[in-house]
Amino acid sequence: MIGIFHQQFRVYYEDTDAGGVVYHANYLKFFDRTRTEWLRSKGLEQSEMAVKENIILAIRHIDIDFIKPARLDDLLTAYCQPTCYKKVSMMIHQEMYRDDELLAKAAVKVVSLKADLFKPTKFPQHLIQELMN
Numbered sequence: 001m002i003g004i005f006h007q008q009f010r011v012y013y014e015d016t017d018a019g020g021v022v023y024h025a026n027y028l029k030f031f032d033r034t035r036t037e038w039l040r041s042k043g044l045e046q047s048e049m050a051v052k053e054n055i056i057l058a059i060r061h062i063d064i065d066f067i068k069p070a071r072l073d074d075l076l077t078a079y080c081q082p083t084c085y086k087k088v089s090m091m092i093h094q095e096m097y098r099d100d101e102l103l104a105k106a107a108v109k110v111v112s113l114k115a116d117l118f119k120p121t122k123f124p125q126h127l128i129q130e131l132m133n
Contacts, residue, residue, distance in 0.1 A: 004081045005038040011074045022070040027104050028062070031094045034078040035108070042130045050115040053124060060089065061109040068103045070096070076103070085128055088112050088120040 009030050017023045039046060039057075049055045070076055080094045089111045096104040112123045 005034070005041060006077050006079045007034040007037045009033070009076045009078065011070055011072055011076060013072060016072050020072045022074075024066060027064060027066070027096065027106075030076065030078050030096060031062075031064075031080070031106055031108065032059075034080050034094065035092060035110075038080050039131075042133070044127070044130060049127075054115045055121065055124065055127070056113050056115045056118075057110050058113050058118075059108060060111045062106055064104060064106045066104050068098075068101060070098060070103050074098050082131055085123065085132075087122050090123070090131070 011022055015022050015026045036046065046057060049057075075098070077097045078094060079097070080092050083091045083093050089109055092108040092110060094106045094108060095102060112121050112127075113119060114121045
């Protein structure tokens, strides 16, 4: 298992399709919630960043590999770890497990945008330092 941060989720009926398998789009939600909680664990609230620093983080690209299905009532653990930083973007590697069984993995490109203009902007240095710790 990878990751510097993890979050657990229970699969509810609303997360599944007619066959009781987690609907593919819901992996995006689980991964997104994990990244958001990772930021919170670093003391970084996205709503405050937008207001105080005029910075929002947006997803530019996601590549997901669905390996095995998650099912109703499974307890899932999602992991995330930043892998590299550039001026306006960072890559985050994420994995989803049921116990020790890898179910899905994703490569996520996150970009820093000016909140008022939705234009790319350099990641603030203090943000990079917080995320690397």
